[in-house]
Amino acid sequence: MILVAHDDEERRSVLASRLNRRFGADYDVRAEPSSAAGLSVLSRLAEDGRDVCLVIAGQHAEHTDGAGFLAASHGLHPAAKRALLVGRGEWRSGHPAVRAMLLGQIDGYLFDPWQPEERWLYLPVSELLVDWAQTQAPLFEAFHVVGDQWEARSHEIRDALGRVGVPFGFSSPDSEQGRRMLREHGQDGERLPVVVPGAPGSAAVVQPDVAELASMLGLPTGFATEACDVAIVGAGPAGLAAAVYAASEGLRTVVIDMSLPGGQAGTSSLIRNYLGFPRGISGENLANRAAEQAWLFGADLVLGRPATGLRTEAARHVVQVGDDEVVARAVIIACGVDWRRLGVPALEELRGAGVFYGAAGAEAVAVAGEDVFVVGAGNSAGQAAVHLARWASTVTILVRGPALAASMSDYLITVIEQIPAITVRLHTEIIDGRGDERLEEVELRDRRSGATEVVPAAAVFVMIGAQPRTDWLGDTVRRDEQGYVVTGHDLLAGGVPLPEWPLVRPPWLLETSTPGVFAVGDVRHGSIKRVATAVGTGSMAVQLIHQYLSEPHAPA
Structure with a gap:
């Protein structure tokens, strides 16, 4: 009504x-x-x-x-x-x-x-x-997942389907519906999860990896070309922005991502301060729109395939993706970051079984009426807490520091203060967790007094710090001590380029220590962790690539 x-x-x-x-x-x-x-x-x-x-x-x-x-x-x-x-x-x-x-x-x-x-x-x-x-049970299911609610792989599949906006159902293997679907598709339930396509006559897939899931969704996982003008590694906001601008300006563009489009931003339930969306927009919606836009301009997407190496041969750059490779005149590194791990062994063992890194959207309904915790003090943590408060009985934000204001937008702090179900605990960290097959309680410590407390917990959503996904780069480009890619003026010492820089001109703003290879978004050293900033650097890198390709030493 x-x-x-x-x-x-x-x-x-x-x-x-x-x-x-x-x-x-x-x-x-x-x-x-x-x-x-x-x-x-x-x-x-x-x-x-x-x-x-x-x-x-x-x-x-x-x-x-x-x-x-x-x-x-x-x-x-x-x-x-x-x-x-x-x-x-x-x-x-x-x-x-x-x-x-x-x-x-x-x-x-x-x-x-x-x-x-x-x-x-x-x-x-x-x-x-x-x-x-979107908050209601779907009238149509493109897929049905049969698996254990508190099992890591089941969570990852639900999260992936939710991030691309695909309507799906879920049932446990011991439910009537779960048993029926397993029986109809010749599965005994020994290997879970099982993903059943909604199309009649389609075969069920057991324990699909990201590439298999992408294929089931009709998304590309293989290369349509072996050479391009620009290879972009990462399909978060920075990479997708670069893809839109590169492809729209006539550059042959390939986008490679280890997962599905969106990056960390794709898990945000609502981004309120992104320009042009006064009511806000979900990370899922923003990512899907951007991916469609890049595709409609002619960019080729290769999803569910992690980049495994980068090398330079005769001024051209070769991106290795498993046994495949693509040769590019220029490369944009936009592979983003992962959430930093808590480093608590007991909680790592329960990952996907009540302990989640990001991805609050996929599990919000599952924690209805429960007590949940969000670890972190940034906008992602705040957005997750607000989203979870719609279902959970209580949401507690755990902050190691003295305040939220240092890292969270003021509008979001104001929203949190007005929601009775949300409590903020400052100077607090998780030091342990317990549970039989799934998380049941966590142990908290006050960082000032050292006092500890064990409290019930159905789920913990961790959104702290960041670990750049750059191991695959090896020594191809300079990285800082934490693994972030160093670019632009940070490659200068006293105004002079570092010894490994081969050109007379200094590196441009987003250029790495390898000419023609650029880094954008959160993976870049000194970057501002905002969606708008990522989009801005992604689009800016394309202009720098045009300048690079016009130089005499650039590959034709």
Whole structure:
């Protein structure tokens, strides 16, 4: 159901009529004259078990403001999306919609008047309905995964499918549905997980690796060419931005990634401060849009295949990918970073069985009503905590330092402070964990007093630090002590290039110690860990490649 609450009879009637005309075939549309009447209807619908997908409120509903009514509606229908009607021209910083969006009390807004309707009414309402549908059990399953809930490989497959937005189902091997699907596909359940395609007659795949899963999704895993102008290693925001600009400017472009598109950003439930998306955008959605954009400009993607080496031969660069290789005139290293490990043996043994590095989205529903912990103080940790709080009973953010402000955006801190289910514990670290087959409790230590405490825990989501994925580079390019790729002015000593630099000119801003090889995004030494920064350096590298390829020594 779509519910409209507005105290202006004419606006309420017109809005309900327009919504019913476009969405009435699939949704009931109901209009109420006040917030009190709206809450009464929502209460009855909750008692009857009826789904409400969208609640729309006028800005000044009777007895309370529209934002307050929408905040109250959340307690009755937590999954329902909420939109506030905003008068055109009311773009002041103190507008109720600004604070409501900041605090997560509304999911979006509609301009009033909303003409032309196709742009200002039907499009935003459709987007909100899509967001709601993604929180529901899928009506169609492209795949069904049979496996143990708290098993590492099952988690990795669910996470991968979720990151590319593929609707899938999941069942345990001892459930009725799980037993039936295993039996129908000739599996005895000894080797799990089993992935069953939804297409009739398709064969089940047992314990697929990333490349096999990518193939099942119809994504490319092999090379369409042995030579290109630009080889990009990494399909996170930096690599995909580079691919879009390189391919759109006529460069033959190949993108190689060990996993699926998105990188660390692809696991973010909602990125609120990325330019051009006022309601925010999920990392999954952003990554998929960028990958499609690169593909439509002609870039070739090779997914589920890690780069294993890089060498230079006769001014050309050869990227090794297992037994395959691609020869490029220029290379962009955009392979990103991994979350740093906690270094607690007991917790490492439970990885995927209650201990997760990133990937809060895939497991959020599984921890409904449970006590969970998020380790980290950056934006990714904050976004994960907000997302998990929709399902978990309690979410505790563990921070080793004295405050969140040093590493987390102010808007996100404000949101966290307003969510009762979230607690922030400063000066705290995890030192141990216990559980029989899955995580059951963790031991915490106060870094100031040394006091320890054992508390129940269904899951721990770790989002701390970073480890660059650069071992495959060997000595081809200079790296710092932590493994980040050194570029630009950091290759100078007293304004003079380091001895290994072979050219008369100094290295350009994003250029590594090997001319024609550039590094962008989080993998670069001294980088700013923000999605917008990664996208900016990715696009900037393409301009530098044009300059490099125009030089006399560059490969033709």
